[in-house]
Amino acid sequence: MAVLQATGPITSADGIIAAAKKLAETDRTRMIAVAGAQDIAVVGALAEANADGILNATLFGDRDVIKELADKDQIDISKLGVVHEADVAKATYGAVKMAAEGNADVVMKGFVSTSALLKTVLAKEFNLRVKNTLSHCAVLDIPGYHKLLSMTDGGMMVKPDRAQKIDILENAVLVARALGIKPVKVALSGAVDKIYESVPDSTECGELINELKSKSLQDVEVQGPLTLDAATSKTIAAKKGLTGPVVGDADVYISDTIEECNIVAKALINFIDAVFSGVIVGARIPVSLVSRTDTVINKKSSVSIACLLAAYYERFGGGEA
Amino acid sequence: MITNFAELRKHAKTALAGKAGLRIGVILPTDPAHIEAILEAVDDGLVKPTLFGPALEINKLLDEAVSDSFGSDQVNIGMEIIDCATADNAARKALESAQKGELDILLKAGQPTRELVDLLYDKQIGFAGKKETITHIGVLQHNRYHKLMLVSDGAVIAEPDAAAKMSILTNAASLAHVLEIETPKAALLAAAEGIYPAVPVSMEEAALAKMADRGQIKGVLVDGPLSFDIAISADVAKSKGLTGSPVAGDTDIFVPPTMSTANGVYKAMVHYAGAEAAGIIYGARVPIATASAVDTSTNILNSIALSVLVAEQ
Numbered sequence: 001m002a003v004l005q006a007t008g009p010i011t012s013a014d015g016i017i018a019a020a021k022k023l024a025e026t027d028r029t030r031m032i033a034v035a036g037a038q039d040i041a042v043v044g045a046l047a048e049a050n051a052d053g054i055l056n057a058t059l060f061g062d063r064d065v066i067k068e069l070a071d072k073d074q075i076d077i078s079k080l081g082v083v084h085e086a087d088v089a090k091a092t093y094g095a096v097k098m099a100a101e102g103n104a105d106v107v108m109k110g111f112v113s114t115s116a117l118l119k120t121v122l123a124k125e126f127n128l129r130v131k132n133t134l135s136h137c138a139v140l141d142i143p144g145y146h147k148l149l150s151m152t153d154g155g156m157m158v159k160p161d162r163a164q165k166i167d168i169l170e171n172a173v174l175v176a177r178a179l180g181i182k183p184v185k186v187a188l189s190g191a192v193d194k195i196y197e198s199v200p201d202s203t204e205c206g207e208l209i210n211e212l213k214s215k216s217l218q219d220v221e222v223q224g225p226l227t228l229d230a231a232t233s234k235t236i237a238a239k240k241g242l243t244g245p246v247v248g249d250a251d252v253y254i255s256d257t258i259e260e261c262n263i264v265a266k267a268l269i270n271f272i273d274a275v276f277s278g279v280i281v282g283a284r285i286p287v288s289l290v291s292r293t294d295t296v297i298n299k300k301s302s303v304s305i306a307c308l309l310a311a312y313y314e315r316f317g318g319g320e321a
Numbered sequence: 322m323i324t325n326f327a328e329l330r331k332h333a334k335t336a337l338a339g340k341a342g343l344r345i346g347v348i349l350p351t352d353p354a355h356i357e358a359i360l361e362a363v364d365d366g367l368v369k370p371t372l373f374g375p376a377l378e379i380n381k382l383l384d385e386a387v388s389d390s391f392g393s394d395q396v397n398i399g400m401e402i403i404d405c406a407t408a409d410n411a412a413r414k415a416l417e418s419a420q421k422g423e424l425d426i427l428l429k430a431g432q433p434t435r436e437l438v439d440l441l442y443d444k445q446i447g448f449a450g451k452k453e454t455i456t457h458i459g460v461l462q463h464n465r466y467h468k469l470m471l472v473s474d475g476a477v478i479a480e481p482d483a484a485a486k487m488s489i490l491t492n493a494a495s496l497a498h499v500l501e502i503e504t505p506k507a508a509l510l511a512a513a514e515g516i517y518p519a520v521p522v523s524m525e526e527a528a529l530a531k532m533a534d535r536g537q538i539k540g541v542l543v544d545g546p547l548s549f550d551i552a553i554s555a556d557v558a559k560s561k562g563l564t565g566s567p568v569a570g571d572t573d574i575f576v577p578p579t580m581s582t583a584n585g586v587y588k589a590m591v592h593y594a595g596a597e598a599a600g601i602i603y604g605a606r607v608p609i610a611t612a613s614a615v616d617t618s619t620n621i622l623n624s625i626a627l628s629v630l631v632a633e634q
Contacts, residue, residue: 144593154512158520191475191584192435198442199435199479201581225581228588229615236592239352239614240433255585259522259578262512264585266549271463271594293550293560 009180011148013141013275013301016179020054020304023311030055030307032288033095033104035120036088036111037061040069041292045299046108047075054300055307058083058098060091061110088112092120099285100126105310108303109289114155121283133157133167134282137175138265139305142274145232150175150252154261156280162208165254166215171281172252173220175305178312183219187232187250189260190225193242201225201256221245228253228264277301279309286310323500324468326597326623333367333626336633342368343629345610346415346424349374349408349431355612356386358621359428363400365622367629371424373411374431376404408432412440416448419607426628427609428621429602434476434611441605448606454488455604457611458496459587460627463596466553470590471497471505471574475583476611477602483525486576487538490529492603493574494541499631506567507533507574508552509545510582514563516546522578544568549575549586591615599623601631608632 010019024030037043037059043066046057058081059066070077085091092112098104109117122129136155139148152172157164169186176184188205195202205225212222223246229236234248255261268274275298280287288306290299323329337343345368350356356379362368372379379402405411412432418424429437434457441449449455457476460469473493478485490507497505509526516527526545533543544566550557555570563569577583590596592615599620600611608631610624 142593189581189585191479191579191581193433194435196435196439198439199580201479201579227581228585229592229613233592233615236614256581257522257579259510259512260582260585263510263549263577263582264589267586267589268593270550270553271465271590271596274593293557 009147009182011146013277013297016139016277016301016308017052017054017297017304020307021052023307024053024055027311029053030105030310031103032057032106032108032303032306033098034059034061034108034110035092035095035117037082037091038065038069039110040073040075041290041294041299042108042110043070043077043080044073044075045290045296045303046080047077048296049300049303050079051076052300054304057081058095058104059110060085060095061088062086089116092117096120096123096126096128100128105314106286106288106303106306108306109287114289117287118280121285121287128284130284131167131170131282133160133164133171134280134287135168135171136278136280137172138261139175139179139277139279140265140268140274141276142268143272147249147251148179149232149250151261151265152252152254154255154258154265155278156258158258162204162211165208166212167282169212169222169252169254170217172254173217174312175279175281175309176251177316178305178309181251183221184252185246185250186220186222186252186254187226187246188222188224189231189253189255190227193226193230193240195225223247224254226250275301277305279306281309284313286313322468322502325462326599326626329500329599329623329630330365330626333629334365336630337366342366343425343632344368344423345370345426345428345625346418347372347428347430348415348437349411350379350382351375351431353382353386354616354618354621355430356382357618358612358625360386361618361622362625367625368426371401371403371418373403373405373415375406376402408436409440412437413446416440416446420446420448424607426607426625426632428625428628429609429611430621434613437609438477438602441602453604454485454492455602456489456492458493458601458603459583460599460601460623461587461590461596462598463590463594468573469500470572472583472586473574473576475580475587476600477580479580481580483529486525486529487532489576490533490538490541490543490574493576496601496603496631497573498540499634502573504542505540505573506542506571507544507576508547508568508572509543510549510552510575510577511546513548514546514551514561522546526578541574542567545576587613588615591620597623599627601627603631
């Protein structure tokens with residue numbers, strides 16, 4: 001782990017992959033348990049990451065189907081463990097149990113719905129629940145931005161209230177810390193850069209910041225509302241006459257709604273090829289998920305960031321930011 | 322159908338053929354990009370400007386810009402400057418002047434957009450009443466998309482409810498018609514294409530799409546909820562099993578659920594993806610071209626041309 005700190009903050013998707021590889025080489029290769037592994041996007045990503053020396057994986061699922069899918073796409077799964085379980089719910093249970101017992105570091109979504117997987121992860125018997133809010137962090141490597149920008153939450157909380165937003169923020173801070181970022185600069189999103197009475201979101205943002213002040217999170221700077229450009233460009237911020245600890249240099253951009261995060265991230269992914277590394281945060285173990293439409297590097301950096309986060313939890317605990 | 326900004330600027334010139342440029346009031350031109358765009362618009366014969374803002378600063382910028390392009394600061398560019406010490410003062414004077422019919426269009430330059438929007442509804446000025454629906458529409462051109470993308474509303478309606486979204490759609494459709502898009506297609510954007518009772522945005526968008534199907538929202542084909550990638554790609558729609566959408570993959574009008582989302586899309590597209598753009602506040606007494614801090618002088622010129630085209634309809 002000393003090696004991770006020595007490398008300084010990670011600033012790109014390639015850097016995330018390289019750090020996960022280094023972690024495997026110098027510390028320990030992390031184990032991914034896959035819930036319902038009859039999903040070729042997942043198996044393909046894991047086989048490749050395994051061949052790159054990033055991780056090990058255990059596939060819980062229907063052995064015959066997994067083999068058939070892998071053969072069809074010429075994916076070599078001989079180096080991955082397979083635990084046969086045709087029933088998806090049981091396969092999910094097995095994968096989560098493996099992680100809960102300390103034999104896997106990350107649980108990964110395969111051929112199972114996200115909600116069913118998370119329900120299992122949060123089941124009392126596994127004691128993996130840390131806080132009440134699980135959130136999705138999309139850590140974006142955006143061409144033209146000098147560092148990674150973690151956008152959250154575009155996948156989990158439909159309409160986060162203030163307490164949930166604080167949880168989302170703390171979850172994102174954990175991810176940033178796992179990337180070696182200190183202090184973590186958090187921007188709260190807005191269509192405006194100041195509080196206006198005529199913009200209810202902006203006044204709510206002000207209230208959220210007041211509440212955060214009372215929590216005095218260590219090594220965390222928070223500012224908002226900030227538009228995407230003001231949060232990530234010093235030139236634009238200067239044009240707008242904005243100052244503060246976060247402007248132009250945000251590590252984390254907390255969206256107001258699930259739709260905002262999802263839509264804006266997709267604009268960046270589709271039109272400038274931003275690479276995102278996605279992970280679900282808030283439980284004692286990271287939950288990884290990739291989708292069929294993800295690119296190869298995007299899948300690889302997603303499983304890599306889950307490994308880095310798992311290593312961070314191991315060292316510092318996965319509870320509080 | 323206008324599919325890019327080069328055509329749009331050409332159309333604006335044609336619309337004015339043989340006539341003098343429109344009287345434009347510029348609110349707080351305090352950035353070289355503003356001045357550059359205005360000079361170019363004058364050069365194109367699109368506008369005759371009156372500049373509202375700090376005269377000293379504006380004159381200095383004008384001198385610099387003129388000597389940059391003509392190698393001399395002696396050229397008389399004949400622009401009227403109304404000296405205003407503050408942004409608020411500049412905006413009020415410009416709005417009052419437009420209200421008296423002295424201006425055909427406005428350009429919001431250096432003032433934060435929200436401050437101007439608040440003034441539009443200021444009772445004392447009385448520029449806009451409750452009955453007009455005013456919306457901001459961003460227009461984007463990117464080489465990965467086959468036509469112009471209209472994004473609304475990223476600046477005026479803070480928390481649009483279903484009724485406000487109908488107005489957002491109607492205004493955007495009306496602008497699309499100005500752009501000669503015969504039957505514009507609108508996507509109501511969400512995080513996913515599924516309609517779920519637990520996701521209020523998806524229910525509202527589905528209802529709006531149904532209303533449009535039944536002709537309650539006219540002049541525009543509407544579908545939603547659609548994720549952003551489905552809205553821009555028929556292949557993604559197909560891979561997600563969504564068939565029969567008349568909009569997916571061919572969207573003209575993108576309506577995100579909130580103002581900050583539309584704003585974020587515009588900024589992501591312009592600041593990061595290098596999209597060429599224009600912005601307009603639509604539906605008010607006069608069209609208001611908008612220049613965001615991320616906009617280049619070309620984008621600002623596009624905004625002016627768009628407003629000219631709207632005013633000439």
